Amino acid sequence: MFPDRLAEAAAEIGAALEAALAGKADQPVIHAMRYALQGGKRLRGFLVLESAALHGISRAAALPAAAAVEALHAYSLVHDDLPCMDDDDLRRGQPTVHVRWDEATAVLAGDALQTLAFALCCEPVLGPAERRLSLVAALAQASGAEGMVLGQALDIAAESAAAPLTLEEITALQAGKTGALIGFAAEAGAILAGADRGPLRAYAAALGLAFQIADDILDVEGDPEAAGKRLGKDAGAGKATFVSLLGLEGAKARAKDLVTIAELALAPYGAAAETLRDAARFAIARQS
Amino acid sequence: MFPDRLAEAAAEIGAALEAALAGKADQPVIHAMRYALQGGKRLRGFLVLESAALHGISRAAALPAAAAVEALHAYSLVHDDLPCMDDDDLRRGQPTVHVRWDEATAVLAGDALQTLAFALCCEPVLGPAERRLSLVAALAQASGAEGMVLGQALDIAAESAAAPLTLEEITALQAGKTGALIGFAAEAGAILAGADRGPLRAYAAALGLAFQIADDILDVEGDPEAAGKRLGKDAGAGKATFVSLLGLEGAKARAKDLVTIAELALAPYGAAAETLRDAARFAIARQS
Structure with a gap:
């Protein structure tokens, strides 16, 4: 069953992240890093492991890359939750880091979680230096001012914009905010194998968008307890979302289409990519 | 003259940083990155170029590493200046980023400047992938939870501590806060050349501490206009500094001793390291 496989991978990735912080200083900033790394579905890390498996790379040899993408994701959540950003008090069912500790x-x-992500990409078990360096470059591309940070900046700008975003604008925003890191995760195996990244890039582009549409649907009709975070805030803030632009049924239909596109993009891999197809279906069926 | 050489390198590094952001989106976050990268002495970047020259590496082949350390340094200043951190309004004689734009x-x-630093370490001109990967790993080591971030966290913790820090504690704090990145900069040439990092590590350890003692002296007797930032704030906040712990004359004598130690550490390189010796002398003679 897919949820079991995801949970199993999540446990392995969690252990790798614990190990990466083992022996670090007994300081609040380290405790906060450890706290921010707990929980979560680890879907991005799972994509790394499955993309690696597709290229004949063992889980052990891909694990630091899976941990890296989760560390990067955790950093983005901690900063996005800050009062000056989305100002959220709850994340993964727990108080956010600035509530539990303080903003500083x-x-x-x-900051240190971002650094940790790059440090993890240097782990020798990941293979030849050239491949690890490609991984570093791809992570920088996905997370920086052309990827995730740009998406978050566009999202914040949208809050004070005169008019709600158009469908085209919100698609561009989400391609950065969530799509870029999902793209990195899905392509990581191809990068580590030195293989063609094209099919996984196409898969991730559709998956990333489906994932975000599902998030917007969850924001409207999800269970806050299952989601572990505040819901309904986008609609409350009058922000344009895929649901406000396409309607609830339209958004669901679009997400389903995108999952089909994601599945088709994996055709070159045949049956070997079945778990990645499961992951795409999971992305729009999840409750959190 | 040393100031001319430093200014010349600063111009080259500034141009490299401009080029790294050329063509990026016309968004406030990109403008803020460009703004944060302007000005400054570029002493860290200069150390990279001189450490490279010592190992027969041309300026062109070391320039992205020099730009990387300055991008990393700029990120740390932007975050350290935030209201929840040191709450500074002025930096390099200009309003800080959160004053000019906003906290988000x-x-x-x-965040994106940190990412940019790692992206710059991947530039092909820096040499073989293995060396570039070593550079990435060294930068992560210097900037993360074992280096710069830990130092800043200790500094913030010290503000609410019951007793002022001891000389030993403040030395450990500064080894992280400013020493780690200066160490990376000084060792970068040896990393890129695959050479022994020992002598430059010893040089940087002494230089980094001398640099911070000089900062504490400047905070007491510097000219705010020349420094381009608020001065006297450590003494005003009752914080322990090298000056409060050693006295003004004691701090000056210690800084001078450390420069001598830094100079001696360069003995294996003979006359070829004269500019790095100049840099150490400059570190305690500067007005900003």
């Missing part, structure tokens, strides 16, 4: 600790813990 | 933009610009 949250800024620093996020 | 400052957090995101800092």
